Structures are given as C-alpha cells and as structure tokens.
Amino acid sequence: MFLYYLRLAAKSALATPGPTLLTIGAIALGVAIPTALLSLRQVVAQDPIPSRSDRLFNVRVDNWEVGSQFYGVGEGEPPKHIAYRDMAGLMASDLPRFRTGVATARAFVFPESATLRPYPAMIRLCHADFFPMFEVPFRFGGPWNRAADQAQERVVVLSEASNQQLFGGRDSVGEHVRLGSETFTVVGVLDRYRPTPQYYDVINNAVGEVRGFFVPFDTIRSPGIGLTQTGDTDAWGDFPRNDYLAILDAAEFNWIQYWVELDSGSVAAYRDFVDDYARSQKAIGRFPRPLNNQVTPLMEWMRLRQVVPPAVNGLVILAVLFLVVCCLNLTGLLLGKFLARSGVLGVHRALGAPRSAIFLQRLVECELVGLAGGVLGLGLAALALGWIEKLAPGGPVPPGLFAASGYTFVVALALALAAGLLSGLYPAWRACRIPPAMQLKLQ
Structure with missing residues (x-):
C-alpha cells in the first residue's frame, strides 16, 4: 500500500511542477541553514578524547x-x-x-x-x-x-x-x-x-x-x-x-x-x-x-572557554525558527494545491476511499517533496560548510574540518522529514475532510 501511495504522490507532484519546485526550494533553504550550523556546532562541541x-x-x-x-x-x-x-x-x-x-x-x-x-x-x-x-x-x-x-x-x-x-x-x-x-x-x-x-x-x-x-x-x-x-x-x-x-x-x-x-x-x-x-x-x-x-x-x-560561542547557539535557534516560518508559508501553498484537486479527492471518497487513506496519501506526497528538499538542502549545507571553513576566524583550519559528514546527512534528513510533516499536516487533514457529495454535484 505504501508503494501505491508513493506512486500517487510522485504523479501528483509531477502534475503541478511549479508549486512542487517552489516547495522543494523553500524546504531546501530552510533545511540547509540549520543543518550547516548544527554540523558546525557538533564539530567544535564533541568530546575530543572520549577514552579519557x-x-x-x-x-x-x-x-x-x-x-x-x-x-x-x-x-x-x-x-x-x-x-x-x-x-x-x-x-x-x-x-x-x-x-x-x-x-x-x-x-x-x-x-x-x-x-x-x-x-x-x-x-x-x-x-x-x-x-x-x-x-x-x-x-x-x-x-x-x-x-x-x-x-x-x-x-x-x-x-x-x-x-x-x-x-x-x-x-x-x-x-x-x-x-x-x-x-x-x-x-x-x-x-x-x-x-x-x-x-x-x-x-x-x-x-x-x-x-x-x-x-x-x-x-x-x-x-x-x-x-x-x-x-x-x-x-x-x-x-x-x-x-x-x-x-x-x-x-x-x-x-x-x-x-x-x-x-x-x-x-x-x-x-x-x-x-x-x-x-x-x-x-x-x-x-x-x-x-x-x-x-x-x-x-x-x-x-x-565557550568553545561553542553563544552566538552559534543563538544562530541555530534562529535557523530552526526560519525553517518553521518556511513550513508555515508552505502550508498555505500546499493547501491551495490540494483544494484545487478537490474534485478528484471527492470522487475517491465517493468510491469508498476512507478519510485515513486520503490523509496518508497527501501526507506521503508532502514527505516526498520534503525529502527532495532535504537532498537539495544537504548540498547547500555542504557548500555552506566549505565556505565557513575558508572564512573561519583565527586563520585557516585543516582542510575538510567542516566537511559534510554522516551527522550532516542525518540532520538534513530529520529536518526535511519534519518540514514535510509540519507543512503537510493541515493541508492533508483538510483534503481528507472534503465532502464527496458536494464534489459530485459540482462534477
């Protein structure tokens, strides 16, 4: 069933390339900034010698x-x-x-x-x-x-x-x-x-x-x-x-x-x-x-000694809030996209599709778009880390010190999934609440 939802999500996303690309870009930007800052913080805050x-x-x-x-x-x-x-x-x-x-x-x-x-x-x-x-x-x-x-x-x-x-x-x-x-x-x-x-x-x-x-x-x-x-x-x-x-x-x-x-x-x-x-x-x-x-x-x-400067923690919080703002703005975009297809959703409901199926299908679409944004955001975060490495205060740092790592990938993936979920919950809920009878009359 999940693969079926995934195929429907991909088809729906490709059917409206403009809103889909806009959503992917917004999530990528929202994911890239906190991912880069969290990766930077992890490098300088980690236990440097865990064995002793x-x-x-x-x-x-x-x-x-x-x-x-x-x-x-x-x-x-x-x-x-x-x-x-x-x-x-x-x-x-x-x-x-x-x-x-x-x-x-x-x-x-x-x-x-x-x-x-x-x-x-x-x-x-x-x-x-x-x-x-x-x-x-x-x-x-x-x-x-x-x-x-x-x-x-x-x-x-x-x-x-x-x-x-x-x-x-x-x-x-x-x-x-x-x-x-x-x-x-x-x-x-x-x-x-x-x-x-x-x-x-x-x-x-x-x-x-x-x-x-x-x-x-x-x-x-x-x-x-x-x-x-x-x-x-x-x-x-x-x-x-x-x-x-x-x-x-x-x-x-x-x-x-x-x-x-x-x-x-x-x-x-x-x-x-x-x-x-x-x-x-x-x-x-x-x-x-x-x-x-x-x-x-x-x-x-x-x-x-503030190895992690307080400003970094403040910037991480601001970056996460920026991602939340991006998600809230995307909620309106996704809501408009789903409501524009209310006729199709009404027919699905009239043919017996339960509300839970409609909700999950829309949510899978949001998460698919979120993952695409996360992949792009991961690339942007890697570029940002390279830029930070070149401009690090106190002189040049060892090459690759701030390079993207497994931690960077996990953070980007988690933020992308969270962004897709946060952006899509309300639009998916509204989509599953569309009355089938009203849509059949309009059809």
Whole structure:
C-alpha cells in the first residue's frame, strides 16, 4: 500500500511542477541553514578524547591582584592561565598519572637543505607527559622522556606537515633542525593528528593546525635560545621586564595552561594539594585574593572557554525558527494545491476511499517533496560548510574540518522529514475532510 501511495504522490507532484519546485526550494533553504550550523556546532562541541576525557583536568590558581579581573574570564573566576613559577610548584605533586604545561613560542626555523629558506614557526612548549596524556600518535620514533625535560635537552618532535616540509616525509628521527639559535635533534614524527577542537589549547589554537614543532618546556629558560613566548598573556605587579629569568621565576605573568590526568580516587586529594600550595604562596606574600583554585574537568573547561560561542547557539535557534516560518508559508501553498484537486479527492471518497487513506496519501506526497528538499538542502549545507571553513576566524583550519559528514546527512534528513510533516499536516487533514457529495454535484 505504501508503494501505491508513493506512486500517487510522485504523479501528483509531477502534475503541478511549479508549486512542487517552489516547495522543494523553500524546504531546501530552510533545511540547509540549520543543518550547516548544527554540523558546525557538533564539530567544535564533541568530546575530543572520549577514552579519557573524564580523567583530564585543567588546573588554575588565583594569583591575580585584588580589585581587578583577568582578561577574558567571568566575574569571580581565576585567571585562565597560570604563571611559570606556579607550574613549577604544581609539578611537584606525584598524584597525577601525567602532568604537563602547555604554551606557545615562536622561532625561526633554519632548514639544513639549501633549497629551503628560513621561515617563522609556532613552537609547542610541553612536557614529556603531553604525548601519552593526549594520545598523540607517532609515525616515526616517539616522545622524549621526563629526564629530557629536567635536562632541558635539545630534542624536538615534528608534526606530519613539518616533517614533510623539511625531510620530504621520510623517517627523520636522528636528523637535526635548527630552531632559533640552537640545533635540536628529532626524536619523533607525529602521524596524522588533528584533534577537533584542540582541547589542550582552546585559548590560542582551538581549530587551527597543530603546531609544527614540540620541544621540552624548559628550553624556554635558556637565554639567547631564540624562542620567544607568545600567545594570550597577562601580568600585574612590578617586575624587571628586561630580566627574562626573573619574569619566569618571580613575576605574576600568566601564560601557561596546565593539565593533569587523575583517576577518580585522586581528584579530591589533588584539589587539597592545590589548595595547600596556594596557602603556601599566601604565606610568602602572594595570592592576595581569597582562595579560588580550580581543578576543572575537560568538558567543563571547554564549556567555560565557550568553545561553542553563544552566538552559534543563538544562530541555530534562529535557523530552526526560519525553517518553521518556511513550513508555515508552505502550508498555505500546499493547501491551495490540494483544494484545487478537490474534485478528484471527492470522487475517491465517493468510491469508498476512507478519510485515513486520503490523509496518508497527501501526507506521503508532502514527505516526498520534503525529502527532495532535504537532498537539495544537504548540498547547500555542504557548500555552506566549505565556505565557513575558508572564512573561519583565527586563520585557516585543516582542510575538510567542516566537511559534510554522516551527522550532516542525518540532520538534513530529520529536518526535511519534519518540514514535510509540519507543512503537510493541515493541508492533508483538510483534503481528507472534503465532502464527496458536494464534489459530485459540482462534477
């Protein structure tokens, strides 16, 4: 019976191509906009590391001055970064399974190949635990160890893109790369790695390419090395601005995101450790504000940092309302189309077709048109996502990041079916209520 209704629906839709095409176009436009926005939201809001997101925590301590607020955080929130001296103090705890600071530096890269010119690059400062904590995959070699962190060894892990650029994609473990004024030995090369979002650094690089070079964090301490700290920073108080080590060791200069991995049984004890550390700093004259330390789970951290901007949620709501308005307008168009065929429907009723059959037949026609609009809307949504990818704020994003996916298809299909149902319910109900006797008289 359904196939019979489907044939009748196709025949009816083709019999009135003008209204049918107008309906398909309106549904396509109404479906495309929310589909693109929902797909965009899904990309940036998804759990980026489901296997261990419940064990990853961002750590903050409130070293800020009384009477002012750190840039870009809510009222009463501690700074979104910590100072180098606080990272060093927090590293003393053995409670976390893994722990790492995360920050960004910049330096010039001097390739050994005579065919490549020096170029500026962004450098990821991190500790050895960064790689197992965030499940970073390797194609060649592996990460350095904690001993290399302590010794400030000149070792580097290359991203896939940097290895391709410098060494043609071959196994470059053991090769040398000059960063700034010193030479680093390659110990590992990443496999394809593109977490979305880059949850370990949503402040500076949420959706961009991963940094091309990863080096032990404390190499930044070496004067004259040619690595310069960069990224989102803020500071307060007096400190010798020309003394680089004093800035690291004594200044209230916040620029580091600090991450730990804790099992569920260690979280409370670690929070106590952080509070005890803050009290020890108060005792020496730091941390003038009341204790306000935060050990924040990964997904909560992403929410606090508004990885999904509030404007996106507002746009999604507006887009869905736009689809509803399209459906309401199409209701009038479909009602006029069905009533124009009231004579045929009256004959069907007079020949014994029940109201339910007439209702279902009209509804199948509406859903068929809705599906056609959904297919067209899916194509428009894919084009919109490609456009968003090119114009993404913060610089270019990895190719294909916002490409149409299975999620996009499911959303478009669901919205198309909902649009067909919403547009067709009332016209189908009116069509099944046409009195057969009156139509036979008119015939």
